[in-house]
Amino acid sequence: xxxxxxxxxxxxxxxxxxxxxxxxxxxxxxxxxxxxxxxxxxxxxxxxxxxxxxxxxxxxxxxxxxxxxxxxxxxxxxxxxxxxxxxxxxxxxxxxxxxxxxxxxxxxxxxxxxxxxxxxxxxxxxxxxxxxxxxxxxxxxxxxxxxxxxxxxxxxxxxxxxxxxxxxxxxxxxxxxxxxxxxxxxxxxxxxxxxxxxxxxxxxxxxxxxxxxxxxxxxxxxxxxxxxxxxxxxxxxxxxxxxxxxxxxxxxxxxxxxxxxxxxxxxxxxxxxxxxxxxxxxxxxxxxxxxxxxxxxxxxxxxxxxxxxxxxxxxxxxxxxxxxxxxxxxxxxxxxxxxxxxxxxxxxxxxxxxxxxxxxxxxxxxxxxxxxxxxxxxxxxxxxxxxxxxxxxxxxxxxxxxxxxxxxxxxxxxxxxxxxxxxxxxxxxxxxxxxxxxxxxxxxxxxxxxxxxxxxxxxxxxxxxxxxxxxxxxxxxxxxxxxxxxxxxxxxxxxxxxxxxxxxxxxxxxxxxxxxxxxxxxxxxxxxxxxxxxxxxxxxxxxxxxxxxxxxxxxxxxxxxxxxxxxxxxxxxxxxxxxxxxxxxxxxxxxxxxxxxxxxxxxxxxxxxxxxxxxxxxxxxxxxxxxxxxxxxxxxxxxxxxxxxxxxxxxxxxxxxxxxxxxxxxxxxxxxxxxxxxxxxxxxxxxxxxxxxxxxxxxxxxxxxxxxxxxxxxxxxxxxxxxxxxxxxxxxxxxxxxxxxxxxxxxxxxxxxxxxxxxxxxxxxxxxxxxxxxxxxxxxxxxxxxxxxxxxxxxxxxxxxxxxxxxxxxxxxxxxxxxxxxxxxxxxxxxxxxxxxxxxxxxxxxxxxxxxxxxxxxxxxxxxxxxxxxxxxxxxxxxxxxxxxxxxx
Numbered sequence: 001x002x003x004x005x006x007x008x009x010x011x012x013x014x015x016x017x018x019x020x021x022x023x024x025x026x027x028x029x030x031x032x033x034x035x036x037x038x039x040x041x042x043x044x045x046x047x048x049x050x051x052x053x054x055x056x057x058x059x060x061x062x063x064x065x066x067x068x069x070x071x072x073x074x075x076x077x078x079x080x081x082x083x084x085x086x087x088x089x090x091x092x093x094x095x096x097x098x099x100x101x102x103x104x105x106x107x108x109x110x111x112x113x114x115x116x117x118x119x120x121x122x123x124x125x126x127x128x129x130x131x132x133x134x135x136x137x138x139x140x141x142x143x144x145x146x147x148x149x150x151x152x153x154x155x156x157x158x159x160x161x162x163x164x165x166x167x168x169x170x171x172x173x174x175x176x177x178x179x180x181x182x183x184x185x186x187x188x189x190x191x192x193x194x195x196x197x198x199x200x201x202x203x204x205x206x207x208x209x210x211x212x213x214x215x216x217x218x219x220x221x222x223x224x225x226x227x228x229x230x231x232x233x234x235x236x237x238x239x240x241x242x243x244x245x246x247x248x249x250x251x252x253x254x255x256x257x258x259x260x261x262x263x264x265x266x267x268x269x270x271x272x273x274x275x276x277x278x279x280x281x282x283x284x285x286x287x288x289x290x291x292x293x294x295x296x297x298x299x300x301x302x303x304x305x306x307x308x309x310x311x312x313x314x315x316x317x318x319x320x321x322x323x324x325x326x327x328x329x330x331x332x333x334x335x336x337x338x339x340x341x342x343x344x345x346x347x348x349x350x351x352x353x354x355x356x357x358x359x360x361x362x363x364x365x366x367x368x369x370x371x372x373x374x375x376x377x378x379x380x381x382x383x384x385x386x387x388x389x390x391x392x393x394x395x396x397x398x399x400x401x402x403x404x405x406x407x408x409x410x411x412x413x414x415x416x417x418x419x420x421x422x423x424x425x426x427x428x429x430x431x432x433x434x435x436x437x438x439x440x441x442x443x444x445x446x447x448x449x450x451x452x453x454x455x456x457x458x459x460x461x462x463x464x465x466x467x468x469x470x471x472x473x474x475x476x477x478x479x480x481x482x483x484x485x486x487x488x489x490x491x492x493x494x495x496x497x498x499x500x501x502x503x504x505x506x507x508x509x510x511x512x513x514x515x516x517x518x519x520x521x522x523x524x525x526x527x528x529x530x531x532x533x534x535x536x537x538x539x540x541x542x543x544x545x546x547x548x549x550x551x552x553x554x555x556x557x558x559x560x561x562x563x564x565x566x567x568x569x570x571x572x573x574x575x576x577x578x579x580x581x582x583x584x585x586x587x588x589x590x591x592x593x594x595x596x597x598x599x600x601x602x603x604x605x606x607x608x609x610x611x612x613x614x615x616x617x618x619x620x621x622x623x624x625x626x627x628x629x630x631x632x633x634x635x636x637x638x639x640x641x642x643x644x645x646x647x648x649x650x651x652x653x654x655x656x657x658x659x660x661x662x663x664x665x666x667x668x669x670x671x672x673x674x675x676x677x678x679x680x681x682x683x684x685x686x687x688x689x690x691x692x693x694x695x696x697x698x699x700x701x702x703x704x705x706x707x708x709x710x711x712x713x714x715x716x717x718x719x720x721x722x723x724x725x726x727x728x729x730x731x732x733x734x735x736x737x738x739x740x741x742x743x744x745x746x747x748x749x750x751x752x753x754x755x756x757x758x759x760x761x762x763x764x765x766x767x768x769x770x771x772x773x774x775x776x777x778x779x780x781x782x783x784x785x786x787x788x789x790x791x792x793x794x795x796x797x798x799x800x801x802x803x804x805x806x807x808x809x810x811x812x813x814x815x816x817x818x819x820x821x822x823x824x825x826x827x828x829x830x831x832x833x834x835x836x837x838x839x840x841x842x843x844x845x846x847x848x849x850x851x852x853x854x855x856x857x858x859x860x861x862x863x864x865x866x867x868x869x870x871x872x873x874x875x876x877x878x879x880x881x882x883x884x885x886x887x888x889x
Contacts, residue, residue, distance in 0.1 A: 040315050064287040068280070068321040070372060071297045074306050077381040082129055084376055086462045090160065091125045092434035093451055093459065095405055097156035099430070100448045101169045103421040110173035112183070114419065115410055117153030119267040119373070119400035120234065124153060126379040127232065127263075128474060129466045131387070135478045137471025140226060140600040143215075144475045145208045145233040147265065148184040148199025154475065155181055158193065159450070161463055163473060166450050187477055187598075188628050188666075188696070195477045195599065197628035200621050202242025205262065207625070208233035209248040210588035212260035212393070214596070217550055221573050223525070224602050230387065231260045237281045238270025246288060248585055252393045253293025255552050260393040261386040262289075265373065266300075267402035268326040277327035282397050289395045299382045300399040302370030304362065311357055316350035332367045333401055333411060340367050368411075373398035405433055424448065480601045484523050484690040486683075491516035495679035496713045503707035506748075507609075507638045508539045509675035510703050513682060514607060515543060518575070528593040528606040528633075530577045532586040537705075538609050538638050540576075541566040548574030583614050587622040594631030594698065603690060605633060611645075612637025612702055613654035616661050627666035630696040632689040634682065640671075640702035641816030642838035643850040644748055653842020653850075658821045661700045662777045669700045669777035671815065672721075673728075673750035676713035677774055678703070680721040704748045706847065723782065723799050724775035731757060731767035738767045739874040741809035741865055742831065744822065746773040749814045752851065755858035760865055763886070764879060768865065769807065776821050783828040798828045810834065810868045814861055834868050836861060852889075859887035 017023055034042040053060050095118060102112030117124075124146075135141040146154055155172065158164045164181070171180035175189060182189035184199035196211075198204035208231050215226040239245055252260055266282050268275055275281045282298065290296050308317055324344070332340050337360045344367075345355035355363070372378040379398065386394035403410035407426045410419060422430065427448045431438050442449040453459045467473055495513055504512075518524045529547065531540060548571035555570040579586045586608055592599075593606035615637050616623060623635070639645045642655030661669045668685070672678045678701070685699045720726025728750070731740070745753035753770050760766040773779070783798035790796065804811065810832035813822035819837035826833040838854040851857035855864075863883045870877045883889075 040319065044315070062290060064290050065283050066286065066296075066298070067318050068283065068300065069298070069309070069318065070300055070378070072299070072378075072381045072385060074303060077377055078384050080377050080380055082376075082380075082466075083462065086459060087125060087129055087376055089435075089453075089459050090129075090157075090463055091121050092436055093160055093453065094125065094153055094156040095121055095434060096430065096436055096438075096451050097159055097169070098152035099406065099422055099427070100450050101152050101155065101172050103427075103448050104170060105172050105174075106421040108174065112152060112173060113149040114152065114406060114422075115403040116147060116149035116236070116265070116267075117151075117156075118404050118406050118410070119402045120147065120150055120265045121153060121404075122374055122376055122379050123234065123263055123265060123398055123400075124150070124157075126376050126383060128157065129463075130380060130470075131230075131383050132232065132470060132474045133228065133230065134467060134470055134472030134474045135476055136473075139228040140224070141471055141474070141476075142229055143195065143208070143211055143231045143599060145196050145198050145204045145231070145235075146185050146194075146475060147204075147234040147236055147239075148201070149236075150234065151182075151184050154185075154193075157463075158473075160452065160460060161467070161473065162455060162460070163193075169450060185475075186628055187630055191477055191479075191630065193475060193477065195475060195595075195629075197625055200625060201236070201239040202244035203622060203625050205233050205235055205239070205246075206244040206248055206584060207588045207591055208262070209252045209257070209260065209393075210585060211592045211599070212257045213251065213255060214589065214592035215259060215600075216255070216257065216552055217577070218596070218600060218602060220550070220552060221525070221575065223604075224600050226600065227259075229259065229600075233260075233262050235262060235264045236270070237264055237266040237268065237285065238275045240264065240281075240285060241270075241275075244584055246292075247582070248588070249289060249292035249294065251585070256391050257393045258390050261383075262294075262393070262395040264395060264397050265400055266397050267373075267400045268330055269402045274327040274330055276325070278325045280322075280324075280326055282399065283322075285395070285397055293392055295386070295389045295392045295394040296397065297382045297385050297394060298397045299372035299378050300397070301366075301372055302375045302378065304365045304370035307362065308354070308358070308366060311354050314350045316348055317354060320344065320347055320351060334408070334413070337363050337367075369401065369404065371399045371401055371404075373400035374404060405430060422448070477598055478601070479598045481597075481694060482601075482603060483692045483694065484526065484603055484605075484686070486686060486691070487517050487520040487523055491520070492679040492683050495675040495710075497676075498712035499675065499710035501709065504675065504710050505539075505705050505707045506672060506675060506678060506703040507705050508707075509710065510636060510638075510678050510682075510701070511539045511542075511609075513675075513679055515546075517682075518543075518547060523605065525575075526603060526605050527575070528577065528589075528604050529575060530579070530586050530589050530593070530606055530608040532579050532583045532610055532614075533581045534611075535576075535578055540609070543576055545569050547576050549576045549578045550574035583610060583619050584622065586610065587619045587626070590633060590635070591622065591626050591629055591631050594626060594633040595629045597632070598630065605686070605690065607634040607636055609636040609638050611652060611654075612640040612657050613652050616657040616700075617654070620660055623661070623664060623667065626698060627664055630666075632694075632696070632698050634685060635667075635698060635700045637700065637702040639705045641704060641748055642818075642842050643816055643847055643854060643856070644704045644706045646847050646850075647844050648842075649844035650842045653838075655816065655818050655838040655842065656821075657700075658702065658777065658817050662780070662821070662824065666697050667700050667777075668697050668775075670724075670775045671702045671747040671817075672774050673745065673747055673772050674713075675710040677721050677772065680713075680718050681774065684722045702747060706748055706751075708748075708751060720803065721772075721774050722778075723803075724778040725771055725773050725800055725803050727769055727803075728772040729754065729757065729770040731761065731769050733767040734761060734765050738765055739809065739869050740767045740769075741868060742771060742804065742807045742811045743768045743861070743865065744771045744773045744811060744813040746776060746815045746817075746822070749816050749856065752856060752858045752861055753814050756861035756865065759858060759862045763862070764866060764875070764883065766865065766869065766875070771803075773813065773815070773822065776815075776824055779825045779828075783825060786828075800825050801828050801830060804829055804831060807831065809874075810872065812836070812861070812865050812868055814856060816856070832868065832872065834864065836864055859889065863887065863889060 185194040212231040551570040597603040
């Protein structure tokens with residue numbers, strides 16, 4: 001007989017076989033079993049052998065998939081630590097009130113989602129009663145990432161607990177009156193309850209991984225012992241298609257984050273249909289997670305299936321479950337028993353015989369409702385297994401029915417995500433199913449009533465006692481505001497005095513400032529430097545030996561540059577989070593650090609430095625997540641602007657991040673030109689974010705990689721720097737009646753403007769005052785606030801109007817950003833306004849070539865200034881033409 005394996009090349013062909021005869025005997029035995037008992041028996045024996053080898057400590061590659069059955073059999077389930085009957089009553093009230101809240105809200109057309117929580121109710125209730133640690137016990141408690149569409153169920157439980165009123169439930173999705181509930185988990189809108197915004201799907205799982213990792217970071221750096229904190233992320237199987245959902249699985253396994261559990265609600269449906277219509281999403285997810293190094297616990301079937309598995313002496317049932325696609329299984333949950341007998345059990349004779357032993361009621365129970373995610377004991381066993389597993393994170397794949405207990409009109413229907421209400425008759429049917437004591441008279445006004453057993457009922461007492469034992473209410477967000485002292489002035493003064501004749505890029509100035517601030521005795525250890533990659537590009541290599549790069553393993557190798565002054569040093573207590581090529585991961589780091597003041601009661605000062613093009617454009621959704629989570633810190637877009645990054649071209653040339661950043665109300669955006677401006681902005685940022693009157697904002701600074709001499713700080717400019725505009729250099733008129741104008745420049749554009757000031761004076765007899773516009777965004781924010789004040793009857797003049805009031809001539813604003821950025825303040829400037837910017841796609845060139853291409857170099861600024869004056873009739877139009885020819889334009 002020809003050995004079929006011999007035909008296929010394998011990595012085993014490269015290994016020496018010291019006993020080919022023994023190897024042939026094993027292969028022959030397998031062939032014999034296959035011939036005598038069939039391939040399924042042979043496969044079973046192989047898997048048993050692998051399981052035995054693993055138990056004996058023999059190192060072998062793991063299989064990525066197991067059969068479509070529960071990981072923990074009923075016989076191995078731990079004793080249930082609770083009153084199941086009582087918890088069933090609590091869950092029934094929560095199901096009812098979640099559906100009632102959304103249905104009542106449908107009167108106002110505000111919508112809501114019912115089916116997600118209906119499928120996941122036991123996944124949450126089991127956790128709340130037995131596992132989720134609150135913030136009133138030891139440590140920080142657990143961190144809960146709640147699936148966004150399940151929020152009605154969480155509100156329902158808070159109502160039962162007395163934390164929410166009926167009026168608040170009736171204001172679900174109606175927040176403008178001040179006593180409403182946000183549609184999804186939003187800390188900014190309901191900051192005492194929600195910790196993490198999760199409904200931008202995919203960001204929850206990514207953030208949960210980095211939150212678990214940051215917990216370890218705090219412990220290893222001896223800032224806070226977080227060893228009792230566990231991160232629970234509740235996710236949908238459809239959500240796992242988002243690339244962010246699985247982007248960091250390997251990191252979690254690599255760093256052995258056994259303080260992390262993913263609970264994936266596998267109801268087999270996404271928003272508009274099956275997640276894997278022709279495939280099996282549970283098996284796919286199992287392979288992905290197991291391959292990444294996670295511990296996988298499948299909780300698929302309820303107790304009703306035990307009888308079926310015991311009757312399956314041939315393995316036919318297991319094989320059938322493994323081959324049925326998800327969409328077909330969804331159909332089984334909606335069809336009659338006769339259909340299931342024909343289409344499921346009729347697939348092969350052994351199943352037909354098995355089905356003869358089953359009553360219609362048993363088949364209906366198995367296929368309509370008996371899922372692992374709907375049974376508290378199954379969920380309890382999975383959670384206990386997750387907490388007891390050490391050395392790797394755990395994912396629980398819990399199968400449920402979407403819309404469970406909502407009736408046949410909802411359960412497993414493709415449209416159930418969009419269905420916003422139940423009829424009165426459907427509620428009455430749900431009442432009977434759940435066994436709730438709600439009389440028909442409660443429906444007389446045509447509205448479904450809320451249900452509550454009473455504040456002193458056994459159900460509420462049980463719920464509250466359970467939460468008290470676990471450390472208080474959950475979910476919950478607690479802020480223990482402790483202002484940080486201002487750092488010593490020495491670090492800032494180093495930048496105030498300028499660089500003398502030495503040239504220094506503003507990127508380097510920022511890094512130098514932070515390096516000095518990290519030495520501060522009081523606050524230095526609270527800085528969290530974060531970089532996705534290319535730390536050396538940003539001049540951060542000087543931090544490597546002194547601060548160290550965080551690694552939970554320390555440094556297990558000798559670095560190749562060990563003999564150099566700035567060698568690559570990893571340490572278990574390292575301060576730098578150097579993430580490699582993952583801006584999304586770095587932002588997740590930042591969010592965890594930026595909200596640590598609430599999550600752990602430990603204020604940290606993160607700064608995240610990156611290519612500016614790969615910030616708001618690439619991870620802008622996470623910037624909004626940061627704002628939603630009330631995070632604080634410094635986001636630094638380095639190598640900023642459209643023209644400063646020589647040679648890189650379109651994909652690296654950022655001329656628009658300030659425009660995108662301006663859309664976020666929590667982001668304070670600055671484009672400093674000089675080192676001293678950076679010092680003033682950072683100092684004020686530390687006050688605003690971490691001082692006694694701390695604000696829930698974060699800073700976006702853009703810095704440049706273009707070396708320039710850094711001037712010393714003029715006197716009295718601090719207020720203008722913070723507010724966004726001050727006059728940096730006043731022009732000296734050549735003649736008393738010389739034409740005059742105002743040149744505004746931000747960031748690196750200040751240097752083109754200063755050169756243009758000289759050209760205008762020397763070549764054309766025109767006087768220009770130069771202003772440094774440190775923040776177009778803050779100027780606009782102040783102006784908008786002034787407009788709002790006028791609507792309230794308050795007289796208030798915008799700062800930009802005040803600053804430029806009376807300044808002679810027109811205004812020309814110049815930046816390395818698209819013109820919409822400076823133009824955002826034009827309506828509040830009383831002078832004639834014009835702007836220059838870098839609209840369009842970037843390109844590869846020298847700085848000079850790129851600036852000439854976009855028309856923002858000094859010569860272009862000069863010509864544009866002359867054109868403004870010519871339009872006003874202050875100089876002849878011929879001078880504009882003459883200037884173009886003179887400068888080769």
